[in-house]
Amino acid sequence: MEKQKASSTRLLGLWLLIVALAPLLASCACSEPGPTDAAHFKVVVIGKSVHPYWSNVETGVQAAAKDLGLRADQAVFFVPPTEDVTKQIETMETYIAQGVTGIAVAPSDPSALEPVMRKAADAGIIVTTLDTPPVDDSVSLVYIGTDNYAAGKVAGEKMVQLLPAGGTVGIGRGSDTALNALQRTDGFLDAVAGTGIETLEPFNDKEDAAQALELANSVLSANPDLTGAFGVYAYNGPAWATAIKEANRVDRTKLVCFDATTDIINGIKEGVIDATVAQREFDMGYKSVYLIYLISTQGQAAAFDKMGVVNGIIDTGVDVITQANLKEYQIQLNTKGIPHKWSTQEWEPAQDEIDQWN
Numbered sequence: 001m002e003k004q005k006a007s008s009t010r011l012l013g014l015w016l017l018i019v020a021l022a023p024l025l026a027s028c029a030c031s032e033p034g035p036t037d038a039a040h041f042k043v044v045v046i047g048k049s050v051h052p053y054w055s056n057v058e059t060g061v062q063a064a065a066k067d068l069g070l071r072a073d074q075a076v077f078f079v080p081p082t083e084d085v086t087k088q089i090e091t092m093e094t095y096i097a098q099g100v101t102g103i104a105v106a107p108s109d110p111s112a113l114e115p116v117m118r119k120a121a122d123a124g125i126i127v128t129t130l131d132t133p134p135v136d137d138s139v140s141l142v143y144i145g146t147d148n149y150a151a152g153k154v155a156g157e158k159m160v161q162l163l164p165a166g167g168t169v170g171i172g173r174g175s176d177t178a179l180n181a182l183q184r185t186d187g188f189l190d191a192v193a194g195t196g197i198e199t200l201e202p203f204n205d206k207e208d209a210a211q212a213l214e215l216a217n218s219v220l221s222a223n224p225d226l227t228g229a230f231g232v233y234a235y236n237g238p239a240w241a242t243a244i245k246e247a248n249r250v251d252r253t254k255l256v257c258f259d260a261t262t263d264i265i266n267g268i269k270e271g272v273i274d275a276t277v278a279q280r281e282f283d284m285g286y287k288s289v290y291l292i293y294l295i296s297t298q299g300q301a302a303a304f305d306k307m308g309v310v311n312g313i314i315d316t317g318v319d320v321i322t323q324a325n326l327k328e329y330q331i332q333l334n335t336k337g338i339p340h341k342w343s344t345q346e347w348e349p350a351q352d353e354i355d356q357w358n
């Protein structure tokens with residue numbers, strides 16, 4: 001009898017232990033996605049300057065947040081007014097202190113940003129980069145953006161097509177430290193090397209639109225024989241376009257640039273910009289949020305697999321746009337549901353613009 005009582009007391013004890021441990025055991029499926037994880041999730045995307053290009057990135061961030069059912073305050077977007085490494089570092093510090101889930105940053109100076117990125121990673125924050133690659137061996141888990149060297153090369157090849165007899169080309173860019181600016185310039189220089197095209201030393205406007213215009217004006221007036229201009233950042237194409245138009249040199253100066261913001265597309269429609277290498281910045285914002293969400297809720301391996309991360313990179317790709325394919329490009333954006341503020345209605349390409357590519 002005593003023996004039976006003792007064993008039922010033991011059974012009750014065991015049962016109580018199981019009941020007490022149950023919530024703990026359940027929460028130990030801890031890396032699995034769960035409503036609690038989702039409620040505390042917060043991602044911050046840090047860009048480089050106030051510009052329509054970065055507004056498109058922000059639209060992508062918001063679209064991903066919507067698709068993932070996140071509240072607006074769970075996907076924050078920040079950019080300094082112009083290129084500002086100190087401001088990027090300060091912003092990282094603020095969000096590290098808040099203990100956010102993930103930070104995706106476009107490092108204006110990869111070496112200067114790496115220590116604070118490391119601090120974030122050491123604090124358990126998921127760190128990725130977008131638009132602008134980090135240093136080699138960075139703590140950034142993934143770079144989401146353009147293959148900048150390859151894209152710069154494509155821009156250079158377009159210039160070679162436009163200037164078969166060679167000439168002198170000016171280069172404007174927004175940074176001398178950001179890797180995307182440096183790699184694009186390298187790709188461009190490699191593509192034009194040995195073709196009879198000479199290039200001038202690139203000028204740096206620090207992502208300041210007024211500076212970009214001033215510098216484009218001064219390069220044009222100092223070089224009356226300038227036959228081509230290359231705009232490395234989204235600021236530069238429109239700055240060159242305005243300078244070229246004001247100097248009445250549209251027929252004499254070929255212009256190849258990057259990105260497809262409204263002012264750049266207008267330049268293509270007018271015929272002052274001959275070609276642009278359009279990045280897919282909406283996707284950069286969208287995929288940054290989505291990837292960090294998947295890593296935090298499903299683990300890195302599953303997230304990388306679902307998002308197609310290859311060697312730490314999601315290559316978002318580019319589209320090369322001229323008057324000849326502008327309409328198709330718009331159809332492509334519409335099909336993908338990517339918002340844009342320009343239209344090709346009541347516009348037709350000019351035959352001479354198309355002919356220059358044949």
Ligand code: BGC
Nearest residue numbers: 048051053174233234235258
């Ligand atoms: C670059 C960004 C830059 C933007 C605005 C884009 O081409 O990828 O890094 O911030 O232009 O200048």
